[in-house]
Amino acid sequence: MLQVFDLEKTYGSPTRSTPVLRGISFSLEAGAFCAVLGPSGSGKSTLMNIVGLLDQPSAGAVRLDGAIVDYAAAEETARVRNGDLGFVFQAFNLLPRLSAWENVALPLLYARTARPDRKPLALAMLEQVGLADRAEHRPAELSGGEQQRVAVARALIRRPKLVLADEPTGSLDSVTAAEVMALLRDLHRRLGVTILMVTHDRDLAGRCDRRIEMLDGRIVHDSAFA
Amino acid sequence: MTAVCPGAASRLALGETVSEALANLYAQRQRSALALLGILIGTASIVAMLTIGHMAQRETLKLFRHLGVDMLQIHAMPAGNYPVGELDRHAIEHLTASDPDVIAAAPLTADHDTILAGERQAELGIAAVTPDLPRLMSLRVADGRFIAPIDDGNLVAVVGDQAARKLSAPGAPLTLGSAVRVKGYVFQVVGVLGPLPFTALDPTDVNNAVMIPLAGAGRVMDSAKPTTALIDLRPTADAKTAGARIVARLANPTAVLQVISARDLIRGLNAQKAIHSQLLTAVGAISLLVGGIGVMNVMLMGVMERRREIGLRAAIGATPRDIQLMFLIEAATLAFVGGVAGLAAGLIAALVTARASGWTFSLAPWVLPLGPGVAALVGVAFGLYPAIKASRLNPIEALRAD
Numbered sequence: 001m002l003q004v005f006d007l008e009k010t011y012g013s014p015t016r017s018t019p020v021l022r023g024i025s026f027s028l029e030a031g032a033f034c035a036v037l038g039p040s041g042s043g044k045s046t047l048m049n050i051v052g053l054l055d056q057p058s059a060g061a062v063r064l065d066g067a068i069v070d071y072a073a074a075e076e077t078a079r080v081r082n083g084d085l086g087f088v089f090q091a092f093n094l095l096p097r098l099s100a101w102e103n104v105a106l107p108l109l110y111a112r113t114a115r116p117d118r119k120p121l122a123l124a125m126l127e128q129v130g131l132a133d134r135a136e137h138r139p140a141e142l143s144g145g146e147q148q149r150v151a152v153a154r155a156l157i158r159r160p161k162l163v164l165a166d167e168p169t170g171s172l173d174s175v176t177a178a179e180v181m182a183l184l185r186d187l188h189r190r191l192g193v194t195i196l197m198v199t200h201d202r203d204l205a206g207r208c209d210r211r212i213e214m215l216d217g218r219i220v221h222d223s224a225f226a
Numbered sequence: 227m228t229a230v231c232p233g234a235a236s237r238l239a240l241g242e243t244v245s246e247a248l249a250n251l252y253a254q255r256q257r258s259a260l261a262l263l264g265i266l267i268g269t270a271s272i273v274a275m276l277t278i279g280h281m282a283q284r285e286t287l288k289l290f291r292h293l294g295v296d297m298l299q300i301h302a303m304p305a306g307n308y309p310v311g312e313l314d315r316h317a318i319e320h321l322t323a324s325d326p327d328v329i330a331a332a333p334l335t336a337d338h339d340t341i342l343a344g345e346r347q348a349e350l351g352i353a354a355v356t357p358d359l360p361r362l363m364s365l366r367v368a369d370g371r372f373i374a375p376i377d378d379g380n381l382v383a384v385v386g387d388q389a390a391r392k393l394s395a396p397g398a399p400l401t402l403g404s405a406v407r408v409k410g411y412v413f414q415v416v417g418v419l420g421p422l423p424f425t426a427l428d429p430t431d432v433n434n435a436v437m438i439p440l441a442g443a444g445r446v447m448d449s450a451k452p453t454t455a456l457i458d459l460r461p462t463a464d465a466k467t468a469g470a471r472i473v474a475r476l477a478n479p480t481a482v483l484q485v486i487s488a489r490d491l492i493r494g495l496n497a498q499k500a501i502h503s504q505l506l507t508a509v510g511a512i513s514l515l516v517g518g519i520g521v522m523n524v525m526l527m528g529v530m531e532r533r534r535e536i537g538l539r540a541a542i543g544a545t546p547r548d549i550q551l552m553f554l555i556e557a558a559t560l561a562f563v564g565g566v567a568g569l570a571a572g573l574i575a576a577l578v579t580a581r582a583s584g585w586t587f588s589l590a591p592w593v594l595p596l597g598p599g600v601a602a603l604v605g606v607a608f609g610l611y612p613a614i615k616a617s618r619l620n621p622i623e624a625l626r627a628d
Contacts, residue, residue, distance in 0.1 A: 082543020
């Protein structure tokens with residue numbers, strides 16, 4: 001499903017460069033629910049950005065669903081982000097002008113889905129995350145947990161192969177965080193989606209099937225090989 | 227799985243992007259309104275300029291409605307001690323044969339006097355004319371006939387439409403066969419003209435005149451000789467050289483000859499109009515430039531404020547081209563709205579100008595799409611830089627922005 005080979009990422013100029021990833025390799029089978037742990041600055045967000053096709057690696061390669069990613073092909077990476085990947089952010093990133101269902105339907109716009117087909121698809125997805133009755137609300141009228149559930153629905157509307165969640169509970173209180181985590185687990189089981197989740201919360205990581213720990217741009221522990 | 231429209235693979239639906247653009251602009255309406263103002267003034271001055279220019283042209287042509295744009299008039303002014311400047315009738319009538327550029331020529335003398343008909347009397351124009359005049363002035367006889375060669379110097383008269391009305395009494399209308407009296411001479415009415423609105427270039431207001439044969443004019447006028455020559459030139463003729471040639475032919479010691487050429491007049495009017503047009507064009511161009519910069523400013527601020535949105539859209543599958551298009555359409559929509567408002571303002575300005583100048587308002591249909599079209603083009607031109615900037619944002623940094 002996902003294979004990462006000797007991934008390196010260096011920021012800055014050639015004379016004063018800062019390595020962030022120093023040779024990362026791992027693979028993820030379809031249907032996995034894997035946490036990436038590590039302190040801030042360990043490179044886990046950079047790894048997520050590269051796997052999410054939002055950033056380019058300095059060296060190494062990423063194979064997604066059997067194909068090596070060509071980071072230079074902007075149209076193609078956009079298509080992959082739209083159809084094969086789903087993003088859940090710490091800050092939700094919902095568009096405040098749009099209602100819940102319109103936010104969920106946004107990826108369908110770039111999938112060129114016919115306009116009349118979008119609302120039923122978005123409503124069905126909102127039902128999956130338990131927010132069928134909040135479809136017409138704007139983000140400001142929803143609680144933090146509800147907003148993140150809308151964001152999860154948006155990440156899943158295109159039925160992606162891989163969902164990338166970057167600190168999905170980082171902005172939520174512990175009760176709500178547990179609810180969102182439970183939702184992710186539930187959707188993972190029901191929809192069979194592969195999830196890669198960045199967190200620095202050991203408790204949350206403990207509820208994932210697999211944990212990859214990072215430090216200073218290297219993988220220092222992988223529960224799959226413990 | 228989701229349905230995908232096959233046709234729209236490369237571009238998002240335009241209508242949808244426009245409606246989204248309108249929603250975005252409404253969200254920042256105060257700032258949008260300021261940017262609109264420049265576009266509005268620019269479009270308004272361009273629309274006003276074009277419409278006023280169009281009307282002015284129609285008004286100019288109206289001046290030549292009777293006489294045509296190939297008309298030449300020669301007026302004889304008294305020279306030295308001569309009491310009346312005179313022209314030679316036969317020389318004028320011979321011009322068609324002697325000058326290759328002349329299609330038709332008619333001599334006339336115009337004056338005014340008290341005219342009596344029965345109990346009525348009126349101060350009217352009196353014109354001594356020849357049978358060629360209707361052709362040169364596009365006169366239309368409503369009743370009876372015009373003066374004919376057969377009339378020679380006889381006491382017959384053709385009356386203008388208004389003049390006939392003024393000389394009619396209730397129960398005693400002026401008709402064919404009625405008698406009109408001028409300086410004690412009784413003329414018999416043989417024709418009444420149809421209405422003919424006066425234009426400033428007409429040598430005499432035929433609507434308010436009584437026309438008599440030139441040959442008999444000596445009875446009621448200072449001279450039986452014509453003082454004016456009306457000439458119709460060939461469209462290919464050069465009015466200046468033809469005018470000089472004709473003046474040379476008609477020159478005589480009694481008169482200083484003054485030439486009025488329709489083409490010269492039109493050229494003068496056009497030159498005057500060109501100054502106004504240039505001024506309005508400059509105002510319009512500067513306003514559009516300022517408006518364009520306003521649009522660019524609004525769009526740049528929008529890009530800065532919506533970095534997160536741009537990052538998010540990139541993350542969920544918008545290509546750089548999608549983002550570019552989104553901002554371009556927003557800029558074009560903003561400018562188009564200003565252009566439509568400017569069109570309305572420009573037309574109102576043109577309408578007011580028409581009222582003030584006594585013109586009939588007339589709309590050039592091609593102005594309608596042109597005004598907002600130019601505005602939208604300005605929007606696209608000035609929206610290009612912000613749109614490119616938005617599409618080049620690094621999505622990771624954009625997502626991290628506050």
